[in-house]
Amino acid sequence: MKTINKLIYFVMLFATTFIVSCSNDFTEYLETQYARLFSPINLTAKIQNKVDVKLTWTVSDNVESYVVEVYENDSLTFSGTPVMTISDITPNQVPYTITGLKGETKYSARVKAVSSSVDESKWTGVYFKTDAENIFFAFEDGDIQATSVTLRWPAGQTATDILITPGDITHTLTTDEIAAGVVTITGLTGETEYTAKLMNGTSTRGTATFTTLVDLGGAIAVYPTDDLAALLAAANSGDAFALYPGNYGSTTKFVVPVNVEIKAVYPNDRPILNGYISLENGSSLLMKELIMDGTGLTDGNQTIVFNTAATTYGGLDIEGCEIKNYVKGLYYVNVASTVESIIINNNIIHDIECSGGDFMDCRTGVVKVLTFTNNTVYNSAAARDFIRMDDSSGTFSGITSQITIGHNTLYKVSNTDGKRLLYVRFVNNAITFTNNIVAETRAMFSNQSKTSVPSFNNNNYFNAPNLTSTAPTVTASFYDDSASTLDPGFTSAETGNFTITNETVKDKAIGDPRWR
Numbered sequence: 001m002k003t004i005n006k007l008i009y010f011v012m013l014f015a016t017t018f019i020v021s022c023s024n025d026f027t028e029y030l031e032t033q034y035a036r037l038f039s040p041i042n043l044t045a046k047i048q049n050k051v052d053v054k055l056t057w058t059v060s061d062n063v064e065s066y067v068v069e070v071y072e073n074d075s076l077t078f079s080g081t082p083v084m085t086i087s088d089i090t091p092n093q094v095p096y097t098i099t100g101l102k103g104e105t106k107y108s109a110r111v112k113a114v115s116s117s118v119d120e121s122k123w124t125g126v127y128f129k130t131d132a133e134n135i136f137f138a139f140e141d142g143d144i145q146a147t148s149v150t151l152r153w154p155a156g157q158t159a160t161d162i163l164i165t166p167g168d169i170t171h172t173l174t175t176d177e178i179a180a181g182v183v184t185i186t187g188l189t190g191e192t193e194y195t196a197k198l199m200n201g202t203s204t205r206g207t208a209t210f211t212t213l214v215d216l217g218g219a220i221a222v223y224p225t226d227d228l229a230a231l232l233a234a235a236n237s238g239d240a241f242a243l244y245p246g247n248y249g250s251t252t253k254f255v256v257p258v259n260v261e262i263k264a265v266y267p268n269d270r271p272i273l274n275g276y277i278s279l280e281n282g283s284s285l286l287m288k289e290l291i292m293d294g295t296g297l298t299d300g301n302q303t304i305v306f307n308t309a310a311t312t313y314g315g316l317d318i319e320g321c322e323i324k325n326y327v328k329g330l331y332y333v334n335v336a337s338t339v340e341s342i343i344i345n346n347n348i349i350h351d352i353e354c355s356g357g358d359f360m361d362c363r364t365g366v367v368k369v370l371t372f373t374n375n376t377v378y379n380s381a382a383a384r385d386f387i388r389m390d391d392s393s394g395t396f397s398g399i400t401s402q403i404t405i406g407h408n409t410l411y412k413v414s415n416t417d418g419k420r421l422l423y424v425r426f427v428n429n430a431i432t433f434t435n436n437i438v439a440e441t442r443a444m445f446s447n448q449s450k451t452s453v454p455s456f457n458n459n460n461y462f463n464a465p466n467l468t469s470t471a472p473t474v475t476a477s478f479y480d481d482s483a484s485t486l487d488p489g490f491t492s493a494e495t496g497n498f499t500i501t502n503e504t505v506k507d508k509a510i511g512d513p514r515w516r
Contacts (some may be wrong), residue, residue, distance in 0.1 A: 015062065037063060037113040037121040045128040049502070051103045053128055055097040057109065061115040065090055067120075070098060074108040076125050103133030104203045136198060136206035141268055146190035146213040153198060153206055155181035161199045166192070188217025191263075214242040214263050221265075224248060228273070235260050241273035244292070250274055251296045257281050259314060264289035276326070277304045282337070284314025287321055294326035302332040302357060306365065309335035316342045323349045328357035329384075332364040336395055340370040348512075350496065352380040358388035358423070361414070366396040366426060370406045376498055376512045378411040383424035386414045386443065391450065393427040400428040405454075407435045409498050409512040411490070414443035416464075417474050424451040433480070437476070437488055437500075437511035438464050444476035451477060459483040460510055484508070490515075 001052060028294040040057040055068065070084040071077075089096050101107065106129045110461075113121040133424055135153045143150040151162065156179055162171040164185060177183045188194065191214050199205035220239060222228055224246030231241065237258040242265045252275035260283070264270045267289040274293050285304075293305050303326050306313060315341065316331070323330065330352060333339060339362075352359060360370070367389065388399060403424065414421060422431060422445050431454035433445075438459070445454070445465040461467045461483050469479040488511070489501035498515045500506045506516050 003388050014416060017450075021450065027231075036119040036435045037115055040066065040111045040113060040122040040124045043111060043124045043126045045126045047128065047131055048097065049103045050133050052097055052099045053101065053107070053109070053111060053130070054095050055126070055423045057093050057124070059091040060113060060514045062115055062118065063091055065116045066094070066096075066111055066113055067113050068096065068098070068109060069123075070101075071108045071110075072102070073106050074127075075106065076108050076127050078108060078110055078123070078125065084156065101130050102200070102203050103130050106208055123233045125346050127361050130203035132207060134206050134208075136196075137211065139268070141210075144210050144267070146215045147188050148184055148186045148212055149188060149194070149196065149212070150182065150184045151196055151198070151206075151208060151415055153181045155179060157181060157205070159200050163197045163199055164188075167194075174296065181223070183326060188212050190217075211267065214240070214265055215263070216242055219261075219263070222248075224271075228252075229254050229275075232256055232260065232262075245269040245271055247272045247274060249426065253278055253296070255280060256283050256285050259284040260288040261288070262290060263287075270322070273293045276302060278307050279304060279313060279316070281307045282308065282311040282313050284316065284340075286317045286319070288317075288319045290321045292321060292323045292326075294324070297327065298418050301327040302329045302361070303352075304331040306331070306333045306337060306339060309337055312338045312340065313471050314340055318344045319346055321347045322348060325351050327355050329354050329359050329361050329381075329476070331360055331362075332357060333367065335360040335365055336392070337365045338396060339365060339367045339400075341371070342367050342375075343369075343371045344375060345371070346374045348496070349375060349377045352377075354381040354384035358385045360387045362388065362426075363390045363397075364392055366392055366399055367401060368399055369404075372408065372515075373404065373406045374408065374512055376409045376411075376495070376496075376514070377413050378409075378498075380412075381414045381419070382412075383416045383419065385419055386410075386421040388423045389426045389429070391425040391427055393506060397443055399507050400430055403429060403431045405431070405433045405436060408437070409515060410436065411493055412439070415441045417442045418447075419443045420446050420448075421456070421467075422446045422451050423448065426450070434458055435510045436460075436465060437462070437505070439488065439490070439493075440464070442466060442473070444472070444474055445479070446477050447475065448477060450481040453478045454480075456480040456482050458508060458510055460487055460488065460505055460508065462487050484496065 038060050043057040046054045066089040069082040072083045079504040108127050110123040110125040113125045135154040142188045190212050196208045220245045222241050233255050233397045233417045240261040244265050254277045257280045270289050270291050272291040421443050429452050433454040434457040435458045439462040441464050466472045486505050488505045489500040491497045
């Protein structure tokens with residue numbers, strides 16, 4: 001019995017010793033784990049304002065501050081000397097935005113946590129690249145000429161060269177030009193679209209696109225005192241008319257019987273045409289940098305009417321215009337004719353009532369290619385359809401109408417239950433609808449079986465319940481559930497200022513580019 005008791009005693013003594021030993025090891029283990037702060041987790045970088053970056057990470061307990069280091073032209077190697085070190089970032093300053101970076105540059109940033117009571121954490125890193133800056137000022141009156149351009153940016157800002165394409169023009173900036181923030185580049189070609197870049201070495205600090213003025217050496221100069229309607233009626237095919245600022249016509253019917261171009265001499269001071277245009281005999285027309293005003297019209301009352309049947313029209317190209325105050329619509333094809341193409345790009349179009357006609361209206365003819373891009377349309381087609389293309393395929397067999405709608409801002413367009421953005425009944429049609437902002441409308445896309453389901457991508461619909469299937473008030477043939485439904489935060493939609501203030505929407509690079 002004594003032997004058994006001794007055995008029990010030694011077993012209990014051994015167990016007690018083992019427990020004490022384990023307890024000491026466990027205490028030491030805990031002390032080792034918490035002797036250093038945890039490294040920041042969920043570190044992300046988001047570019048803002050082209051050259052700023054917002055760093056976000058999860059804040060941990062017991063952290064007094066954070067340190068951020070930034071390395072230029074680095075891909076998470078963190079070699080050399082950081083170009084920026086920021087200390088004493090408190091937890092309530094997270095997310096933290098870093099400013100003063102270069103444009104179009106690769107960076108790595110790393111973050112560590114600091115405390116006075118325990119060791120600092122290890123680093124956590126993230127990689128990002130800034131966008132190209134744009135510090136160019138807007139063009140002033142007279143900056144753009146037929147053969148030259150004046151570019152402006154904040155005085156004294158560091159830069160090295162101006163690069164202009166096409167033409168591969170390189171201008172090395174002088175000390176005086178940098179100090180003034182102004183340079184004039186000569187030797188350009190009239191009526192040409194150029195892109196100018198302000199460079200600091202290999203980094204882009206500014207980008208500006210502009211079109212030089214009409215070189216009147218090859219165009220017919222027209223002044224407000226001239227009879228523009230008579231000039232157009234007597235034009236030869238291929239004539240280009242360069243209009244000086246002022247008013248032309250008074251509820252006038254401008255007949256275009258041949259292929260012509262009508263352009264502004266000064267895009268920043270556009271001529272105003274009061275009336276509408278009648279395209280006849282298969283003519284084609286380029287309109288550029290004009291103001292078309294339908295105030296007072298009783299005859300026609302679409303901006304452009306195709307009037308000759310049984311013919312083939314060339315192209316209608318409307319570029320950089322403002323079109324306003326028409327009762328019926330933007331264009332009207334109610335003759336059995338083919339229109340090769342209609343291109344409507346970079347325009348402001350508003351207050352087109354569409355009483356008695358649809359906004360873009362093709363009934364007995366066919367438009368083979370319709371391209372509608374980079375436009376803003378507002379307060380238009382209140383009780384009518386946005387695009388109408390009736391089924392004339394029996395007359396025009398073998399044609400597929402191609403419709404492209406991209407990078408537009410549409411506000412209060414076809415804003416009535418049952419109205420359609422795409423009232424397309426021409427049997428063969430292919431539609432793309434991408435990168436658009438549509439806001440404040442009751443319109444659906446279509447309720448027609450002949451309307452092809454568009455190729456949708458990267459759209460945003462706000463207060464437009466019938467464009468998605470979430471909670472429509474009318475039944476449509478299809479919806480776009482790939483779109484976002486965010487409020488763009490237009491600066492002043494009622495006054496025609498659709499500048500986007502919602503950064504998330506802006507980051508999507510959608511809508512008319514002029515408002516981003």
